Amino acid sequence: MITCSLEHRRFAEHGGVHLSVSLALPKGGFLALYGASGAGKTSLLRMLAGLLTPDAGRIVVNGETWYDKALGIDLPPQRRSVGFVFQDYALFPNMTVRQNLAFALPRGADDRILVELMELTDLRRWADRRPETLSGGQQQRVALARALVRQPDLLLLDEPLSALDPGMRFRLQDYLLDLQQRLGFTAVIVSHDVAEIMKLADRVAVLEAGKLTKLTGKAEFIADWLERDGQEVRLDAQVIGVRPEQTGQEITLLLGGVALRFRLPTDADGLIAGRRIGPEGWHATVGPESAGVAQRNDVPTDTPP
């Protein structure tokens, strides 16, 4: 269980933002921080990691106090069981993939985890390559694997997939979910990609101008989002059920381990597999059997540039 309640006054060029957030996250959960840029998502992540000192509040992770202003406790990042995937990946250019991972290994620790993580993230082939010779997706996987070497209680991801093309993004989301299932860490991801949130997170915290305006489960977030924005979104989801209805069809999508039901009108041809399934502008790139069929051609091969 992770509980935090944090206050931070930030004085930016365009006026300050007063960040004030309290939230609790069950162990093994996957929380998405959603909100406009400047809402305080990254600051919140940095405070959890110990890279930014809050003005007040406390952070307790699995019973251990990481920060408590009143008690004068402020563990440095080195002593927090945290993995951090930076937006720019922050791979060490002077080290190979293997060395990047090995650097994270505590002294005297078993190095079998390195091989295991490189297997899980499909990196063994690139183990002796330097980061700059790898593609964006490969670099991202190195960053992810490196963040997991110490088997942290809490994995923090700062928009790690935003720079990647959709095909690569979908695959990395799968890696991430698979790793979380195997290793059981709690994860917090900063994202303003709704499709990504739908796929990865089980809870969503919506931040607006430094305040937590909503903390909901995924289904509510999606319903709310559809009602409010109703923009197009590309989903990579498995269709697990299609049921005809009077004016359309009800389809069930499996998204990040959660089944979501949508009632959707069909087009003139009565198709949803024509890639369009949706009420008023609600599109999804889904085929009858599995996700992203229509996308496959766009998926880049996993080779370095």
Add this chain to the structure above:
Amino acid sequence: MTEWHPLYLTLKLAFITTLILLVGSVPLAYWLSYSRTRWRPVLESLVGMPLVLPPTVLGFYLLIAMSPSSPAGRWLIELAGFRLAFSFGGLVLGSVLYSLPFMVFPLQSGFSQLPPSLAEAAYVLGKSRTTTLFRVLLPNMKPSILAGIMLSFAHTVGEFGVVLMIGGNIPGHTRVASIAIYDAVEGMHYRQAHLYSLVLVGIAFATLLLVYIVNGRLLKKVWS
């Protein structure tokens, strides 16, 4: 007959000065890059003073500070165990101060050019500041380190005013090449002056060439 000793002395002085500067400037440049103290501009100005000050001014103050008749001079003599004025040790001290910005500023710019996430990533991976400095930061700013080393070396080789003020012109002890040239020209020994000058031109050119070639290669490696 050609006297090679001034050239040897010049290279020895440049080598020792560069070594001391490298060891001392890494923590100083690190501190200047990451410290948030409001005294930073003051310290940066002090480090940069030799860039704008006539070398004779620095030499003059150092000479006074090193003089056995001043309290600072007496303390320095006790610390060093010998008199600094008109000795090789004094030359080293003067050169270190005079070339300080040529080592500190390239290193400082090297630190500032590294993305902050690099150090932060190391901290989150449980590494101390020292480990991060030596295994992550410094290895990723080799061009800046090389530039600092080469510039300090070349600047020390090219020194004149400070060494003349502090060291005088004692053959075999403090007469470095730049002073020997001045001396040779004064005494109308043009052949001698030509020889020293040619060697110094060679050293200066080779040093800068090395910086450009190696840094070009490093850059290519990073960008390709």
